[in-house]
Amino acid sequence: MAQPRFLMLLLLGVAATLVVRPLLTDEVGAKARSGIVVGAAVDWGLLQQPGPYQSLFLEHYSSLTPENEMKMDALAPAPDRLDFGRADDLVEWAAAHHIKVHGHTLVWHRQLPAWLEQRRWTRPELAAFLRRYVTTVVRHFRGRVGSWDVINEPLAADGSLRRNVWLRVLGRGYIADALRWAHAADPSARLYINEFDVERNGPKRRAMYRLLRGLKRQGVPLDGIGLQAHLTTQWHPGGRELRWVMGRYAALGLRVDVSELDVAIGPQAGELTRQARIYRSVAAACRQEPACQRFATWGFTDSSTWLGSGRRPLPFDAAGQPKPAWQAVRAGLGR
Numbered sequence: 001m002a003q004p005r006f007l008m009l010l011l012l013g014v015a016a017t018l019v020v021r022p023l024l025t026d027e028v029g030a031k032a033r034s035g036i037v038v039g040a041a042v043d044w045g046l047l048q049q050p051g052p053y054q055s056l057f058l059e060h061y062s063s064l065t066p067e068n069e070m071k072m073d074a075l076a077p078a079p080d081r082l083d084f085g086r087a088d089d090l091v092e093w094a095a096a097h098h099i100k101v102h103g104h105t106l107v108w109h110r111q112l113p114a115w116l117e118q119r120r121w122t123r124p125e126l127a128a129f130l131r132r133y134v135t136t137v138v139r140h141f142r143g144r145v146g147s148w149d150v151i152n153e154p155l156a157a158d159g160s161l162r163r164n165v166w167l168r169v170l171g172r173g174y175i176a177d178a179l180r181w182a183h184a185a186d187p188s189a190r191l192y193i194n195e196f197d198v199e200r201n202g203p204k205r206r207a208m209y210r211l212l213r214g215l216k217r218q219g220v221p222l223d224g225i226g227l228q229a230h231l232t233t234q235w236h237p238g239g240r241e242l243r244w245v246m247g248r249y250a251a252l253g254l255r256v257d258v259s260e261l262d263v264a265i266g267p268q269a270g271e272l273t274r275q276a277r278i279y280r281s282v283a284a285a286c287r288q289e290p291a292c293q294r295f296a297t298w299g300f301t302d303s304s305t306w307l308g309s310g311r312r313p314l315p316f317d318a319a320g321q322p323k324p325a326w327q328a329v330r331a332g333l334g335r
C-alpha cells in the first residue's frame with residue numbers, strides 16, 4: 001500500500017516543480033552560465049582619469065568597447081597615415097586592468113574620415129585602401145584585441161544591403177572580403193557583424209539571417225553576430241521572441257552576443273520598472289542561449305550616453321548608483 005502513495009507523492013512533486021518553477025522565474029531551464037562576459041562601451045576621456053566613472057566600470061565590467069577611438073575617422077586622419085595613439089593608450093590601460101577589448105568598428109558608413117568621403121573612388125582604389133586598412137589595423141592590435149565588429153550596420157530597414165560607399169563602389173562582396181582580410185591579419189580574433197533592429201522578427205531580421213547563412217555557406221570567416229539592441233520601453237522584443245531570434249542565428253553556428261544594449265525611457269511614471277523588466281529579459285535570453293557569450297551595454301551610467309542623459313537608458317544612474325535595471329541584469333544573468 002505504501003508504494004502507490006509514495007509514487008503519487010513523487011509524481012505530485014515533479015508536477016509541482018514543472019508548473020511552479022517557470023512561474024517563479026522567466027529563465028525556464030536556464031543553467032547558471034558564469035562564462036558570460038559583461039561589458040560596456042566606454043568614453044575613453046572619462047575612463048582614463050581616476051574617479052567615479054573609472055571605479056564604477058572596474059567594479060562591475062570585464063570587457064570594454066571603445067565608443068569612438070577605433071572608428072575610421074579616429075584611426076585614419078589622412079590618406080597616407082594611421083594614428084593609433086589614443087587607441088593604443090586605451091588598449092594598454094585595458095590590459096593593465098585585465099579588461100578584454102572588443103574592437104569597434106572596421107567597416108561602417110558613419111564616422112568616416114572627411115577625406116575619404118570627399119574623394120571620388122574607383123573600385124580598385126577603394127578596394128586597395130580597405131584591404132590595407134583592415135589588414136594594418138587588425139594586425140596592429142593582434143593579440144590585444146580579441147574580437148572585432150568587422151562590419152557594422154550593413155542592412156537598411158527593409159532588409160536590403162545599405163547603400164553605403166562600400167556597397168556602391170565595391171559591390172556586395174565587400175562584406176566577405178573584409179572578413180577574410182581581418183581573419184588573415186589575426187586568425188585568432190573573433191569576427192562579428194554588428195547590427196541594430198535585428199533582435200525582433202521582421203524583414204531586417206530575416207535579411208540578416210540570409211546574409212549570415214550565405215557567408216557561412218561560402219566558408220567566410222565569421223564567428224558571430226552582435227545584436228546592438230538599442231531598445232526603448234515602447235519598442236523592444238518580448239523575451240520569447242528574443243530567445244527565438246537568438247536561436248535562429250545560433251543554429252548557423254555563430255555566437256550571438258548582445259553588443260550595445262540600452263533601453264531609453266520616457267517621462268511617464270513606472271518607466272524605471274519597465275526598463276528593468278526589459279533588461280532582465282534580455283539578460284535572461286543571453287543566459288539561456290549558449291551562443292550568447294558577451295552581454296554589453298552602450299555605456300553604463302546615465303551621465304554618459306549617446307542618447308542624451310534625459311533618456312536614462314543605462315543600468316546606473318547619473319550619480320553612479322545602481323538602478324532597478326542593474327539588479328535586473330544580475331538576476332537575468334543569474335548572478
Ligand code: XIL
Pocket residue numbers: 067068152228260298306
Ligand atoms: C555612437 C557613439 O556612442 C557616439 O559617441 C558617437 O558620436 C556616434 O556613435 N551604434 C554603433 C555605435 O554601432 O558606434 C554608435 O556609437 C551608437 C550606435
